[in-house]
Amino acid sequence: MTALRVTALVAALLLSGPAFAQGLPALTITESTGGTSYSLSLQILALMTALTVLPSLVLGMSAFTRIIIVLSILRQALGTQQTPPNQVLIALALFLTFFVMQPTLGTLYAEALSPFLDGRLAAEPAIERGGAIMKEFLIANTRQNDLLMFSDLAGAGPYEDPRDVPFSTLLPAFMTSELKTAFQIGFLLFLPFLVIDMVIASILMALGMMMLSPMLVSLPFKLLLFVLVDGWALTVGSLAATYGGQ
Structure with missing residues (x-):
């Protein structure tokens, strides 16, 4: 405090x-x-x-960053412009974040917030407990290389206990790790739709239809593929599974 x-x-x-x-x-x-x-x-x-x-x-200490970036890349790969709109993507990312963070938030409430509200725990010990719980989640989902890089930049570490890592070092390392993971997932999502775009563009060029936009022709096929594989459930389930240890 x-x-x-x-x-x-x-x-x-x-x-x-x-x-x-x-x-x-x-x-x-x-x-x-x-x-x-x-x-x-x-x-x-x-x-x-x-x-x-x-x-x-919410952005820096949860799964929101990874989820919203992957969903945005997915929308761009589909080529649907502003469909779904930003409000829908943000709402989906928030609810999925709450789903992923529920075990951590439940532990945080049971061990820190509830005792503090009941008067069984003072403010400073409650904050220390809550910080330790959040550190477990952040460290479990932070790449070791990113954590070591920011530790070296801060002139500290190596740390014997993960709980000794300060938030000033852990938070930027976690955000950097989340960005890297999100772009890796986005790359894998982009590949099948890119293949469809290339095939459609090759076919149109072979038929001499230079004036017809390949993006316009490939959009129905990409939507059909996405629906057939149950893309939204697959994407959302895969994103939640990347935090399966929490």
């Missing part, structure tokens, strides 16, 4: 003039033997701060 304390201190310093001296008695941090308690104003400040970084957390 060091960042939260620093935020509270900065806010208090900025608003510590005479005009605000009587207006901020609730912006306090109370230390006791049972832990650290924060006033209602400080809790609201922490909540608003958390809401601003929530999109970054």
Whole structure:
């Protein structure tokens, strides 16, 4: 909670003039033997701060990045322009992310969030437990080469225990690993549709139909192939299976 304390201190310093001296008695941090308690104003400040970084957390600490990139490449390979639309792809990626992350989120709730809400665990130990749980997921899905690269760039490591890896090193390594994996999956998805485009283009050229777009002719065949192999279920199931250990 060091960042939260620093935020509270900065806010208090900025608003510590005479005009605000009587207006901020609730912006306090109370230390006791049972832990650290924060006033209602400080809790609201922490909540608003958390809401601003929530999109970054969803992108950087979950399976969302890999899923949305693969779905976008798949749409481009099909050549369907904006079908399905971006809203549908994002919704599908979010729901699939929740499905993939459900075991990790369930453990996070049971071991960190629920004890904190029930008053059985203070804020700082709860955050430490939650961070350790998220590190297990991130490290399990991060390539060792990427983790070593960012450890060398930070001038730290090697680490004896995965739990010792700081988030400042783990998060960029995880994002880099996710991007690499997503493009590898996208390449494999692109190949069969590329073959169809090449075959259709060769046939049209042999027939002398230079003015007819190969993309327009190949689109029905690509859609037919995708439907016959149950492409959406295959793609979504394969993406979820890449996180099968979680």
